[in-house]
Amino acid sequence: MDLSLLALQLFNGLVSGAFYALLSLGLAIIFGMMRIVNFAHGAMYMLGAFGAYMAAQYLHLPFWGALIIAPLAVGLLGMAFERTLIRRLTSLDPLYNLLLTFGLTLVIEEGMKQFFGMQGTPYSVPSQLQGAVNLGVTFYPTYRLFIIVFSALVCLAVWLAIERTPLGAKIRAATENPPLVQAFGINTSRLATLTFGFGVALAALAGVLAAPTTSVTPAMGSDIIITTFAVVVIGGMGSIGGSIITGFIVGLVAAIGAMVYPPVANTGVFILMALVLLVRPAGLFGVLERRSI
């Protein structure tokens, strides 16, 4: 097999893996804290991409500014959703919040279609990252390389923040036993709002990163969220680190699968999910859920 083609496919796999990792990391953080699955995660990713587009269009902000502004704005929006809607259902079966966030997805997606239409809007690669890099075996677009490195750094930073800082310790404790943590004088409800905001900000960050590589459309979120759900099922939502590793691994395996047998280019992740469910129903890093008696 051609070595440069192999390298190219592996790097492409890492790029999609970077997106899976950022998105499933956000889902895992929110799930860990609140036991809910945020269906609107894809919509937040789409809003991030549109945020970058609008920041360039109306505020003349460059990519680097958008990389900070868009996740902040979407994070605030997410916190508003958490305060007004999601919070009311957290004591119920998590299915209700899945349904609620599904409704949110519809409203956001259809609302964006009203303003921007179905047509894609282009967003250009920042000038500093144009061109390609010679990696020895192959040339690879600089911007895509940046996605891999930047996402990996963000994931590492988030992991360190949760596992190694006092705030992370509070979050982990609130995940384990919210009433006890509250008894220690920590405002768990504010912690939940912040966690939700941070989780969706990660999705928006992924959206900004994706903007220059695809055309920005209102439907871009629902396409990727379904794949991300499959990634989450493969990894299990047990651990923060697990979701990051699974994201990158799934990206790589799907890319290799597509190279060996091209018809599975779109379906690789789902077939992988089916195989994992057969061998390890709980996912690679998960435990099977059981309701109490």
Add this chain to the structure above:
Amino acid sequence: MIARTLRMSGGIGIWLAVVWLALGLALPWLVFPRLAADIVIWALFAVALDLLLGYAGLLSFGHAMFWGASSYLCGILIVRAHWSFVPAVLGGILAAVIIAAIVGAVSIRRQGIYFAMITLAFAQLVFFFANQFKDFTGAENGLQGVPRPWLFGLPVNDDRAFYYIALAFAVLGVAFALRVVHSPFGQVLTAIRENEPRAISLGYASNLYKFGAFVLSAALSGLAGSLYVIAHGFTSLDTVQWQTSGQVVIMTVLGGMGTIFGPMFGAALYLLINDRLSTLTNSPGFVMGALFIVVVSLFRRGIVGELIHLFTRKKPAA
């Protein structure tokens, strides 16, 4: 059986059934017959989902795979093999059952949000397959020019005549769902929904029961999907898209899960609102999404569910 069913669904059950049947018979004279046919077909689809969601407590976000696959196979059997009405519909149901058996075998061990995510992902897999097998499905072009097949030697080209045939099938399907719900099998399902570990400790193989509910729900969805392709004379990738799965979930929750009659009402409401809105705005999805958020936030029993709750609270079941 019907008397027992109605007794179990409370005092208003009888009235609901009478009103429902009268409305069903009058519908093609109240609205455009094609819209009327859509309403009963989607109502049957929503009842199929309710069988799983309302009684087994499993939220499937991938029911489009049954609806879509059956519409494709039923359509192909009519176009390519010139099968008549009933055999083609049975073929469509079989397609749904086979897919449900495979997907169910893999995914039934997971529950709650995981089950929802897994079914969503499998439905996407079916979508990509439908897109890939162009020769059979027509991919982006859809499967077009499906003629109305003959039923018992009679053509069913008139839209009102077809409506009553669809209604007959839907009533059969709903009666079947009611029978299942109130059978010992359905009672065990409800027990599993309420408390699975306890049901297991009582000796019920809960996964087998849930698998059964999944396949039965798929079969009913397959009946609905087959009727859909016959009603429209074509089918397309839209039927296997995740939005279709979402649509039937909205209908079921809107009307009230676990009530059978509620999802039918939800389907009718959804399609009627959509029909009105599509002349006023070009994104009815926005309004439906907002309505759905309101229902999930404030009226979790759904519209019919809240009504039943209101009535039965005043008159406790004897």
